[in-house]
Amino acid sequence: MAQAKPIDSRKESPADDGLVLRAPTAEDGYRVHDLIANCKPLDENSLYCNLLQCSDFQDTCAIAEKDGEVIGFLSGYCPPKKPDTFFVWQVAVSEKARGLGLARRMMLDIVSRHKDVKFIEATITEDNEASWALFKGTAKKLGTEFQSFPRFDRERHFNGRHDSEFAIKIGPFAVQ
Ligand SMILES: CC(C)(COP(=O)(O)OP(=O)(O)OC[C@H]1O[C@@H](n2cnc3c(N)ncnc32)[C@H](O)[C@@H]1OP(=O)(O)O)[C@@H](O)C(=O)NCCC(=O)NCCS
Incomplete structure (x- = not known):
């Protein structure tokens, strides 16, 4: 197991002009719903689900706004049986804001709010190159291990x- 390496999420800054990164509120729910609808291949959940993410799960979600427009959203939660783990449910960055480090920055913003979190988990379909790059690169940035294994199978679970979803696990790490 790699030793935890302290990093500072505030140093993960792309072009910051007018960019606001914050926890979402219920009033953001419908805008988050619209963003996700425009970020294929993400599964669309109900607007009601997005409202719950933005309110009951706001501590483990992040929203990115630029000039009043929602350009990024990351949802997740700490699984009840794994309080040291942050599970990333969905990451969405609007097309025009991609490649600026926003997805990684939202992820690190959330883990920096939860000092007990030492692992990040998610599931990814085999063909989602951007997602694999995001999570592998994050493990590299954190100087820690990256593991992946089959989790939800196309036939057995879906x-x-x-498509089958592969679990990924990053950690252990410590964010200042
Ligand atoms: C996946 C997604 C969230 C990435 O957002 P982003 O803000 O552009 O990602 P970042 O700029 O933080 O990039 C993180 C890393 O991924 C790499 N990356 C980003 N998009 C990539 C792509 N399309 N192909 C290959 N690598 C990519 C970046 O180069 C960077 O690599 P690095 O660690 O070597 O620096 C965004 O492309 C998106 O919303 N896609 C549609 C929805 C989706 O598939 N979400 C993920 C599944 S939950």
């Missing part, structure tokens, strides 16, 4: 309706 009954053929969705």
Whole structure:
């Protein structure tokens, strides 16, 4: 197991002009819903689900706004049985804001709010190159291990309706 390496999430700054990174509120729910609808191949959840993410799970979600427009959203939670783990549910960055480090910055913003978190987990479909690059690069930045293994199978869990999802695990790490 790699030793935890302290990093400072505030140093992860791309072009910051007019960029606001914050926890979401219920009033953001419908804008988050619209952003996700425009970020294929993400699964769309109900607007009600996004409202719950933005309110009950606001401590483990992040929203990025520029000039009043929602350009990024990251949802997640700490699984009840794994309080030292942050599970990333979805990451969405609007097309025009991609490649600026925003997804990684939202992720590190959330883990920096939770000092007990030492691992990040998520699931990714095999063909989502941007996602694999995001999580592998994050492990590298944190100077820690990256592991992946099959989790939800196309036939066994999705009954053929969705591609298989591979679990990824990053850690241990410590964010200042
Ligand atoms: C995946 C997504 C959130 C990445 O957002 P982003 O803000 O552009 O990502 P970042 O700028 O933080 O990039 C993180 C790393 O991924 C790499 N990356 C980003 N997009 C990439 C792409 N399309 N192909 C290959 N690598 C990519 C970056 O080069 C960077 O690598 P580094 O660690 O070597 O620096 C964004 O492309 C998106 O919203 N896609 C559609 C929805 C989706 O697939 N979400 C993920 C599944 S939950």
